[in-house]
Amino acid sequence: MKPSIAVIGSGFGGLAAVIALKKRGFDDIVVFEKADEVGGVWRENTYPGAACDVPSPFYSYSFEPNPRWPHRFSRQPAILDYIRDVADKYDVRRHIRFGTEVTGAAFDDTTGKWTVRLDSGDSVEVDVVVPAVGQLSRPALPAIEGRETFAGNTFHSAEWNHDIDLTGKRVAVIGTGASAVQFVPEIQPRVGKLTLFQRTAPYIVPRPDREFSDLHHRVFEKLPVTELAERGTWYSVVEGLSLAWVYAKPLAATIRAISKWHMRRQTAAKPGLFEQVWPDYPIGCKRMLFSDSYLPALTQPNVEVSTDKITGITPAGVCTADGREHEVDVIIWGTGFKSTEFLAPMAITGTGGLELDQEWRTGAHAYYGMTVPRFPNLFIMYGPNTNTGGGSIIYFLEAQAEYLGDYVAHLAATGAPLTVRPEVEQAYDARIQDQLTDSVWSRCSSWYRQADGRITTNWPLLGIQYKKQARFDAADYEVISA
DSSP states (O other): OOOOEEEEOOSHHHHHHHHHHHHTTOOOEEEEESSSSSOTHHHHOOOTTOBOSSOTTTSSOTTSOOTTOSBSSOBHHHHHHHHHHHHHHTTOGGGEEETOOEEEEEEOTTTOOEEEEETTSOEEEESEEEEOOOSSOSBOOOOOTTGGGOOSEEEEGGGOOTTSOOTTOEEEEEOOSHHHHHHHHHHTTTSSEEEEEOSSOOOEEOOOOOBOOHHHHHHHHHOHHHHHHHHHHHHHHHHHHHHHHHTOHHHHHHHHHHHHHHHHHHTTTSTTHHHHHSOOSOTTSSOOEEOSSHHHHHTSTTEEEEOSOEEEEOSSEEEETTSOEEEOSEEEEOOOBOTTSTTTTOEEEOGGGOBHHHHTTTOOOOBTTTBOTTOTTBOOTTOTTOBOSSSOHHHHHHHHHHHHHHHHHHHHHHOSOEEEOHHHHHHHHHHHHHHHHTSGGGSSOOTTBOTTSOBOSBOSSOHHHHHHHOOOOGGGEEEOOO
């Protein structure tokens, strides 16, 4: 049997899946991409200052090092160029159907195949479906009364409207997550007034960025071991963050002390600001952020930080619990993504007509984040509980792509659909949730958690433990007879 495979999405996860399959000799692959270019979140997020907070030598494929990164913490254009180059080099583009959005997929119990439905009204029949849509692809807007009544311009940071000139404008930024920490210093110098509405403050630590010179590039090219050393160094650093959150409370305390020193020093120019921006929850519970420019931007005369609860939005601006109406011309939402709504809004149906959103009604779950009982040959990249609290998601994606290659190779040999055994997946999920129960991520509300407290995004251990544990074993699966 030579399986036919549909991959949904052409970001880092989708490309990793396709490349791993092609290396195994599988070429009957179609990639559905709703946009007109590869790149995923790095195509979509074009806000000023967009960059990765994992060093590029580690935030890249191990099989495709890039000796010519312009910075250690690369900006969005350089990362997008890298993704494009990888798609070209590994001949991925000929598999891609651009401008094609998948609306759903259904498994046929009779034929043992998947019917993938497209927004054009067409459908495609394949043996394997690989959703690679990520956890951070659908912007989230909070349910604030009057949100739709605002008379000025408004947009989410992931859908930045570059046609709006912010020069001299009164701008409200709602949210203080990773994106806001990057774009606020970029827009602050040119806006008239910036009002930052903060619900919960992030821990911020120094960002050890540097520009890589031509000399660096030549050394990396001539002596690849030097780039490998850079990758290994930063692997150790970011894995150390996971170590701190999971195992080493003294290390976490040290990182907290560094953050406090950094934040106090950078807010000294504006009395009272440190008290506003210093977090009141355990470090690691929310995503820790790297920046040397965000807090200095908040000390500027044209910036006001509001920590009062937003009570509503009017045509003129934002109302807060202290009774003020902050009149603004533009509202920028830095409110993150619908991270726990995996694979939405696609409608996925498995054996016996089982709908995936019903299977996941109490929270998304999958065996090592990849396979779900009663959904044969559905293989999820960057699925439930595969996010990392400190490392590089690409490290996880490569492990998943390797698993996918083994999975499809076994499928090709057996010729019949495979589904993970329910008891195997349930035991795994129980273990993961038990490990997460007492983790640092259980100690505050964040995008890692559902409203009921279940953590559906994060892996509870180290990246190396995921890579060692997430290995395909045919005994974990059973054959479905069509």
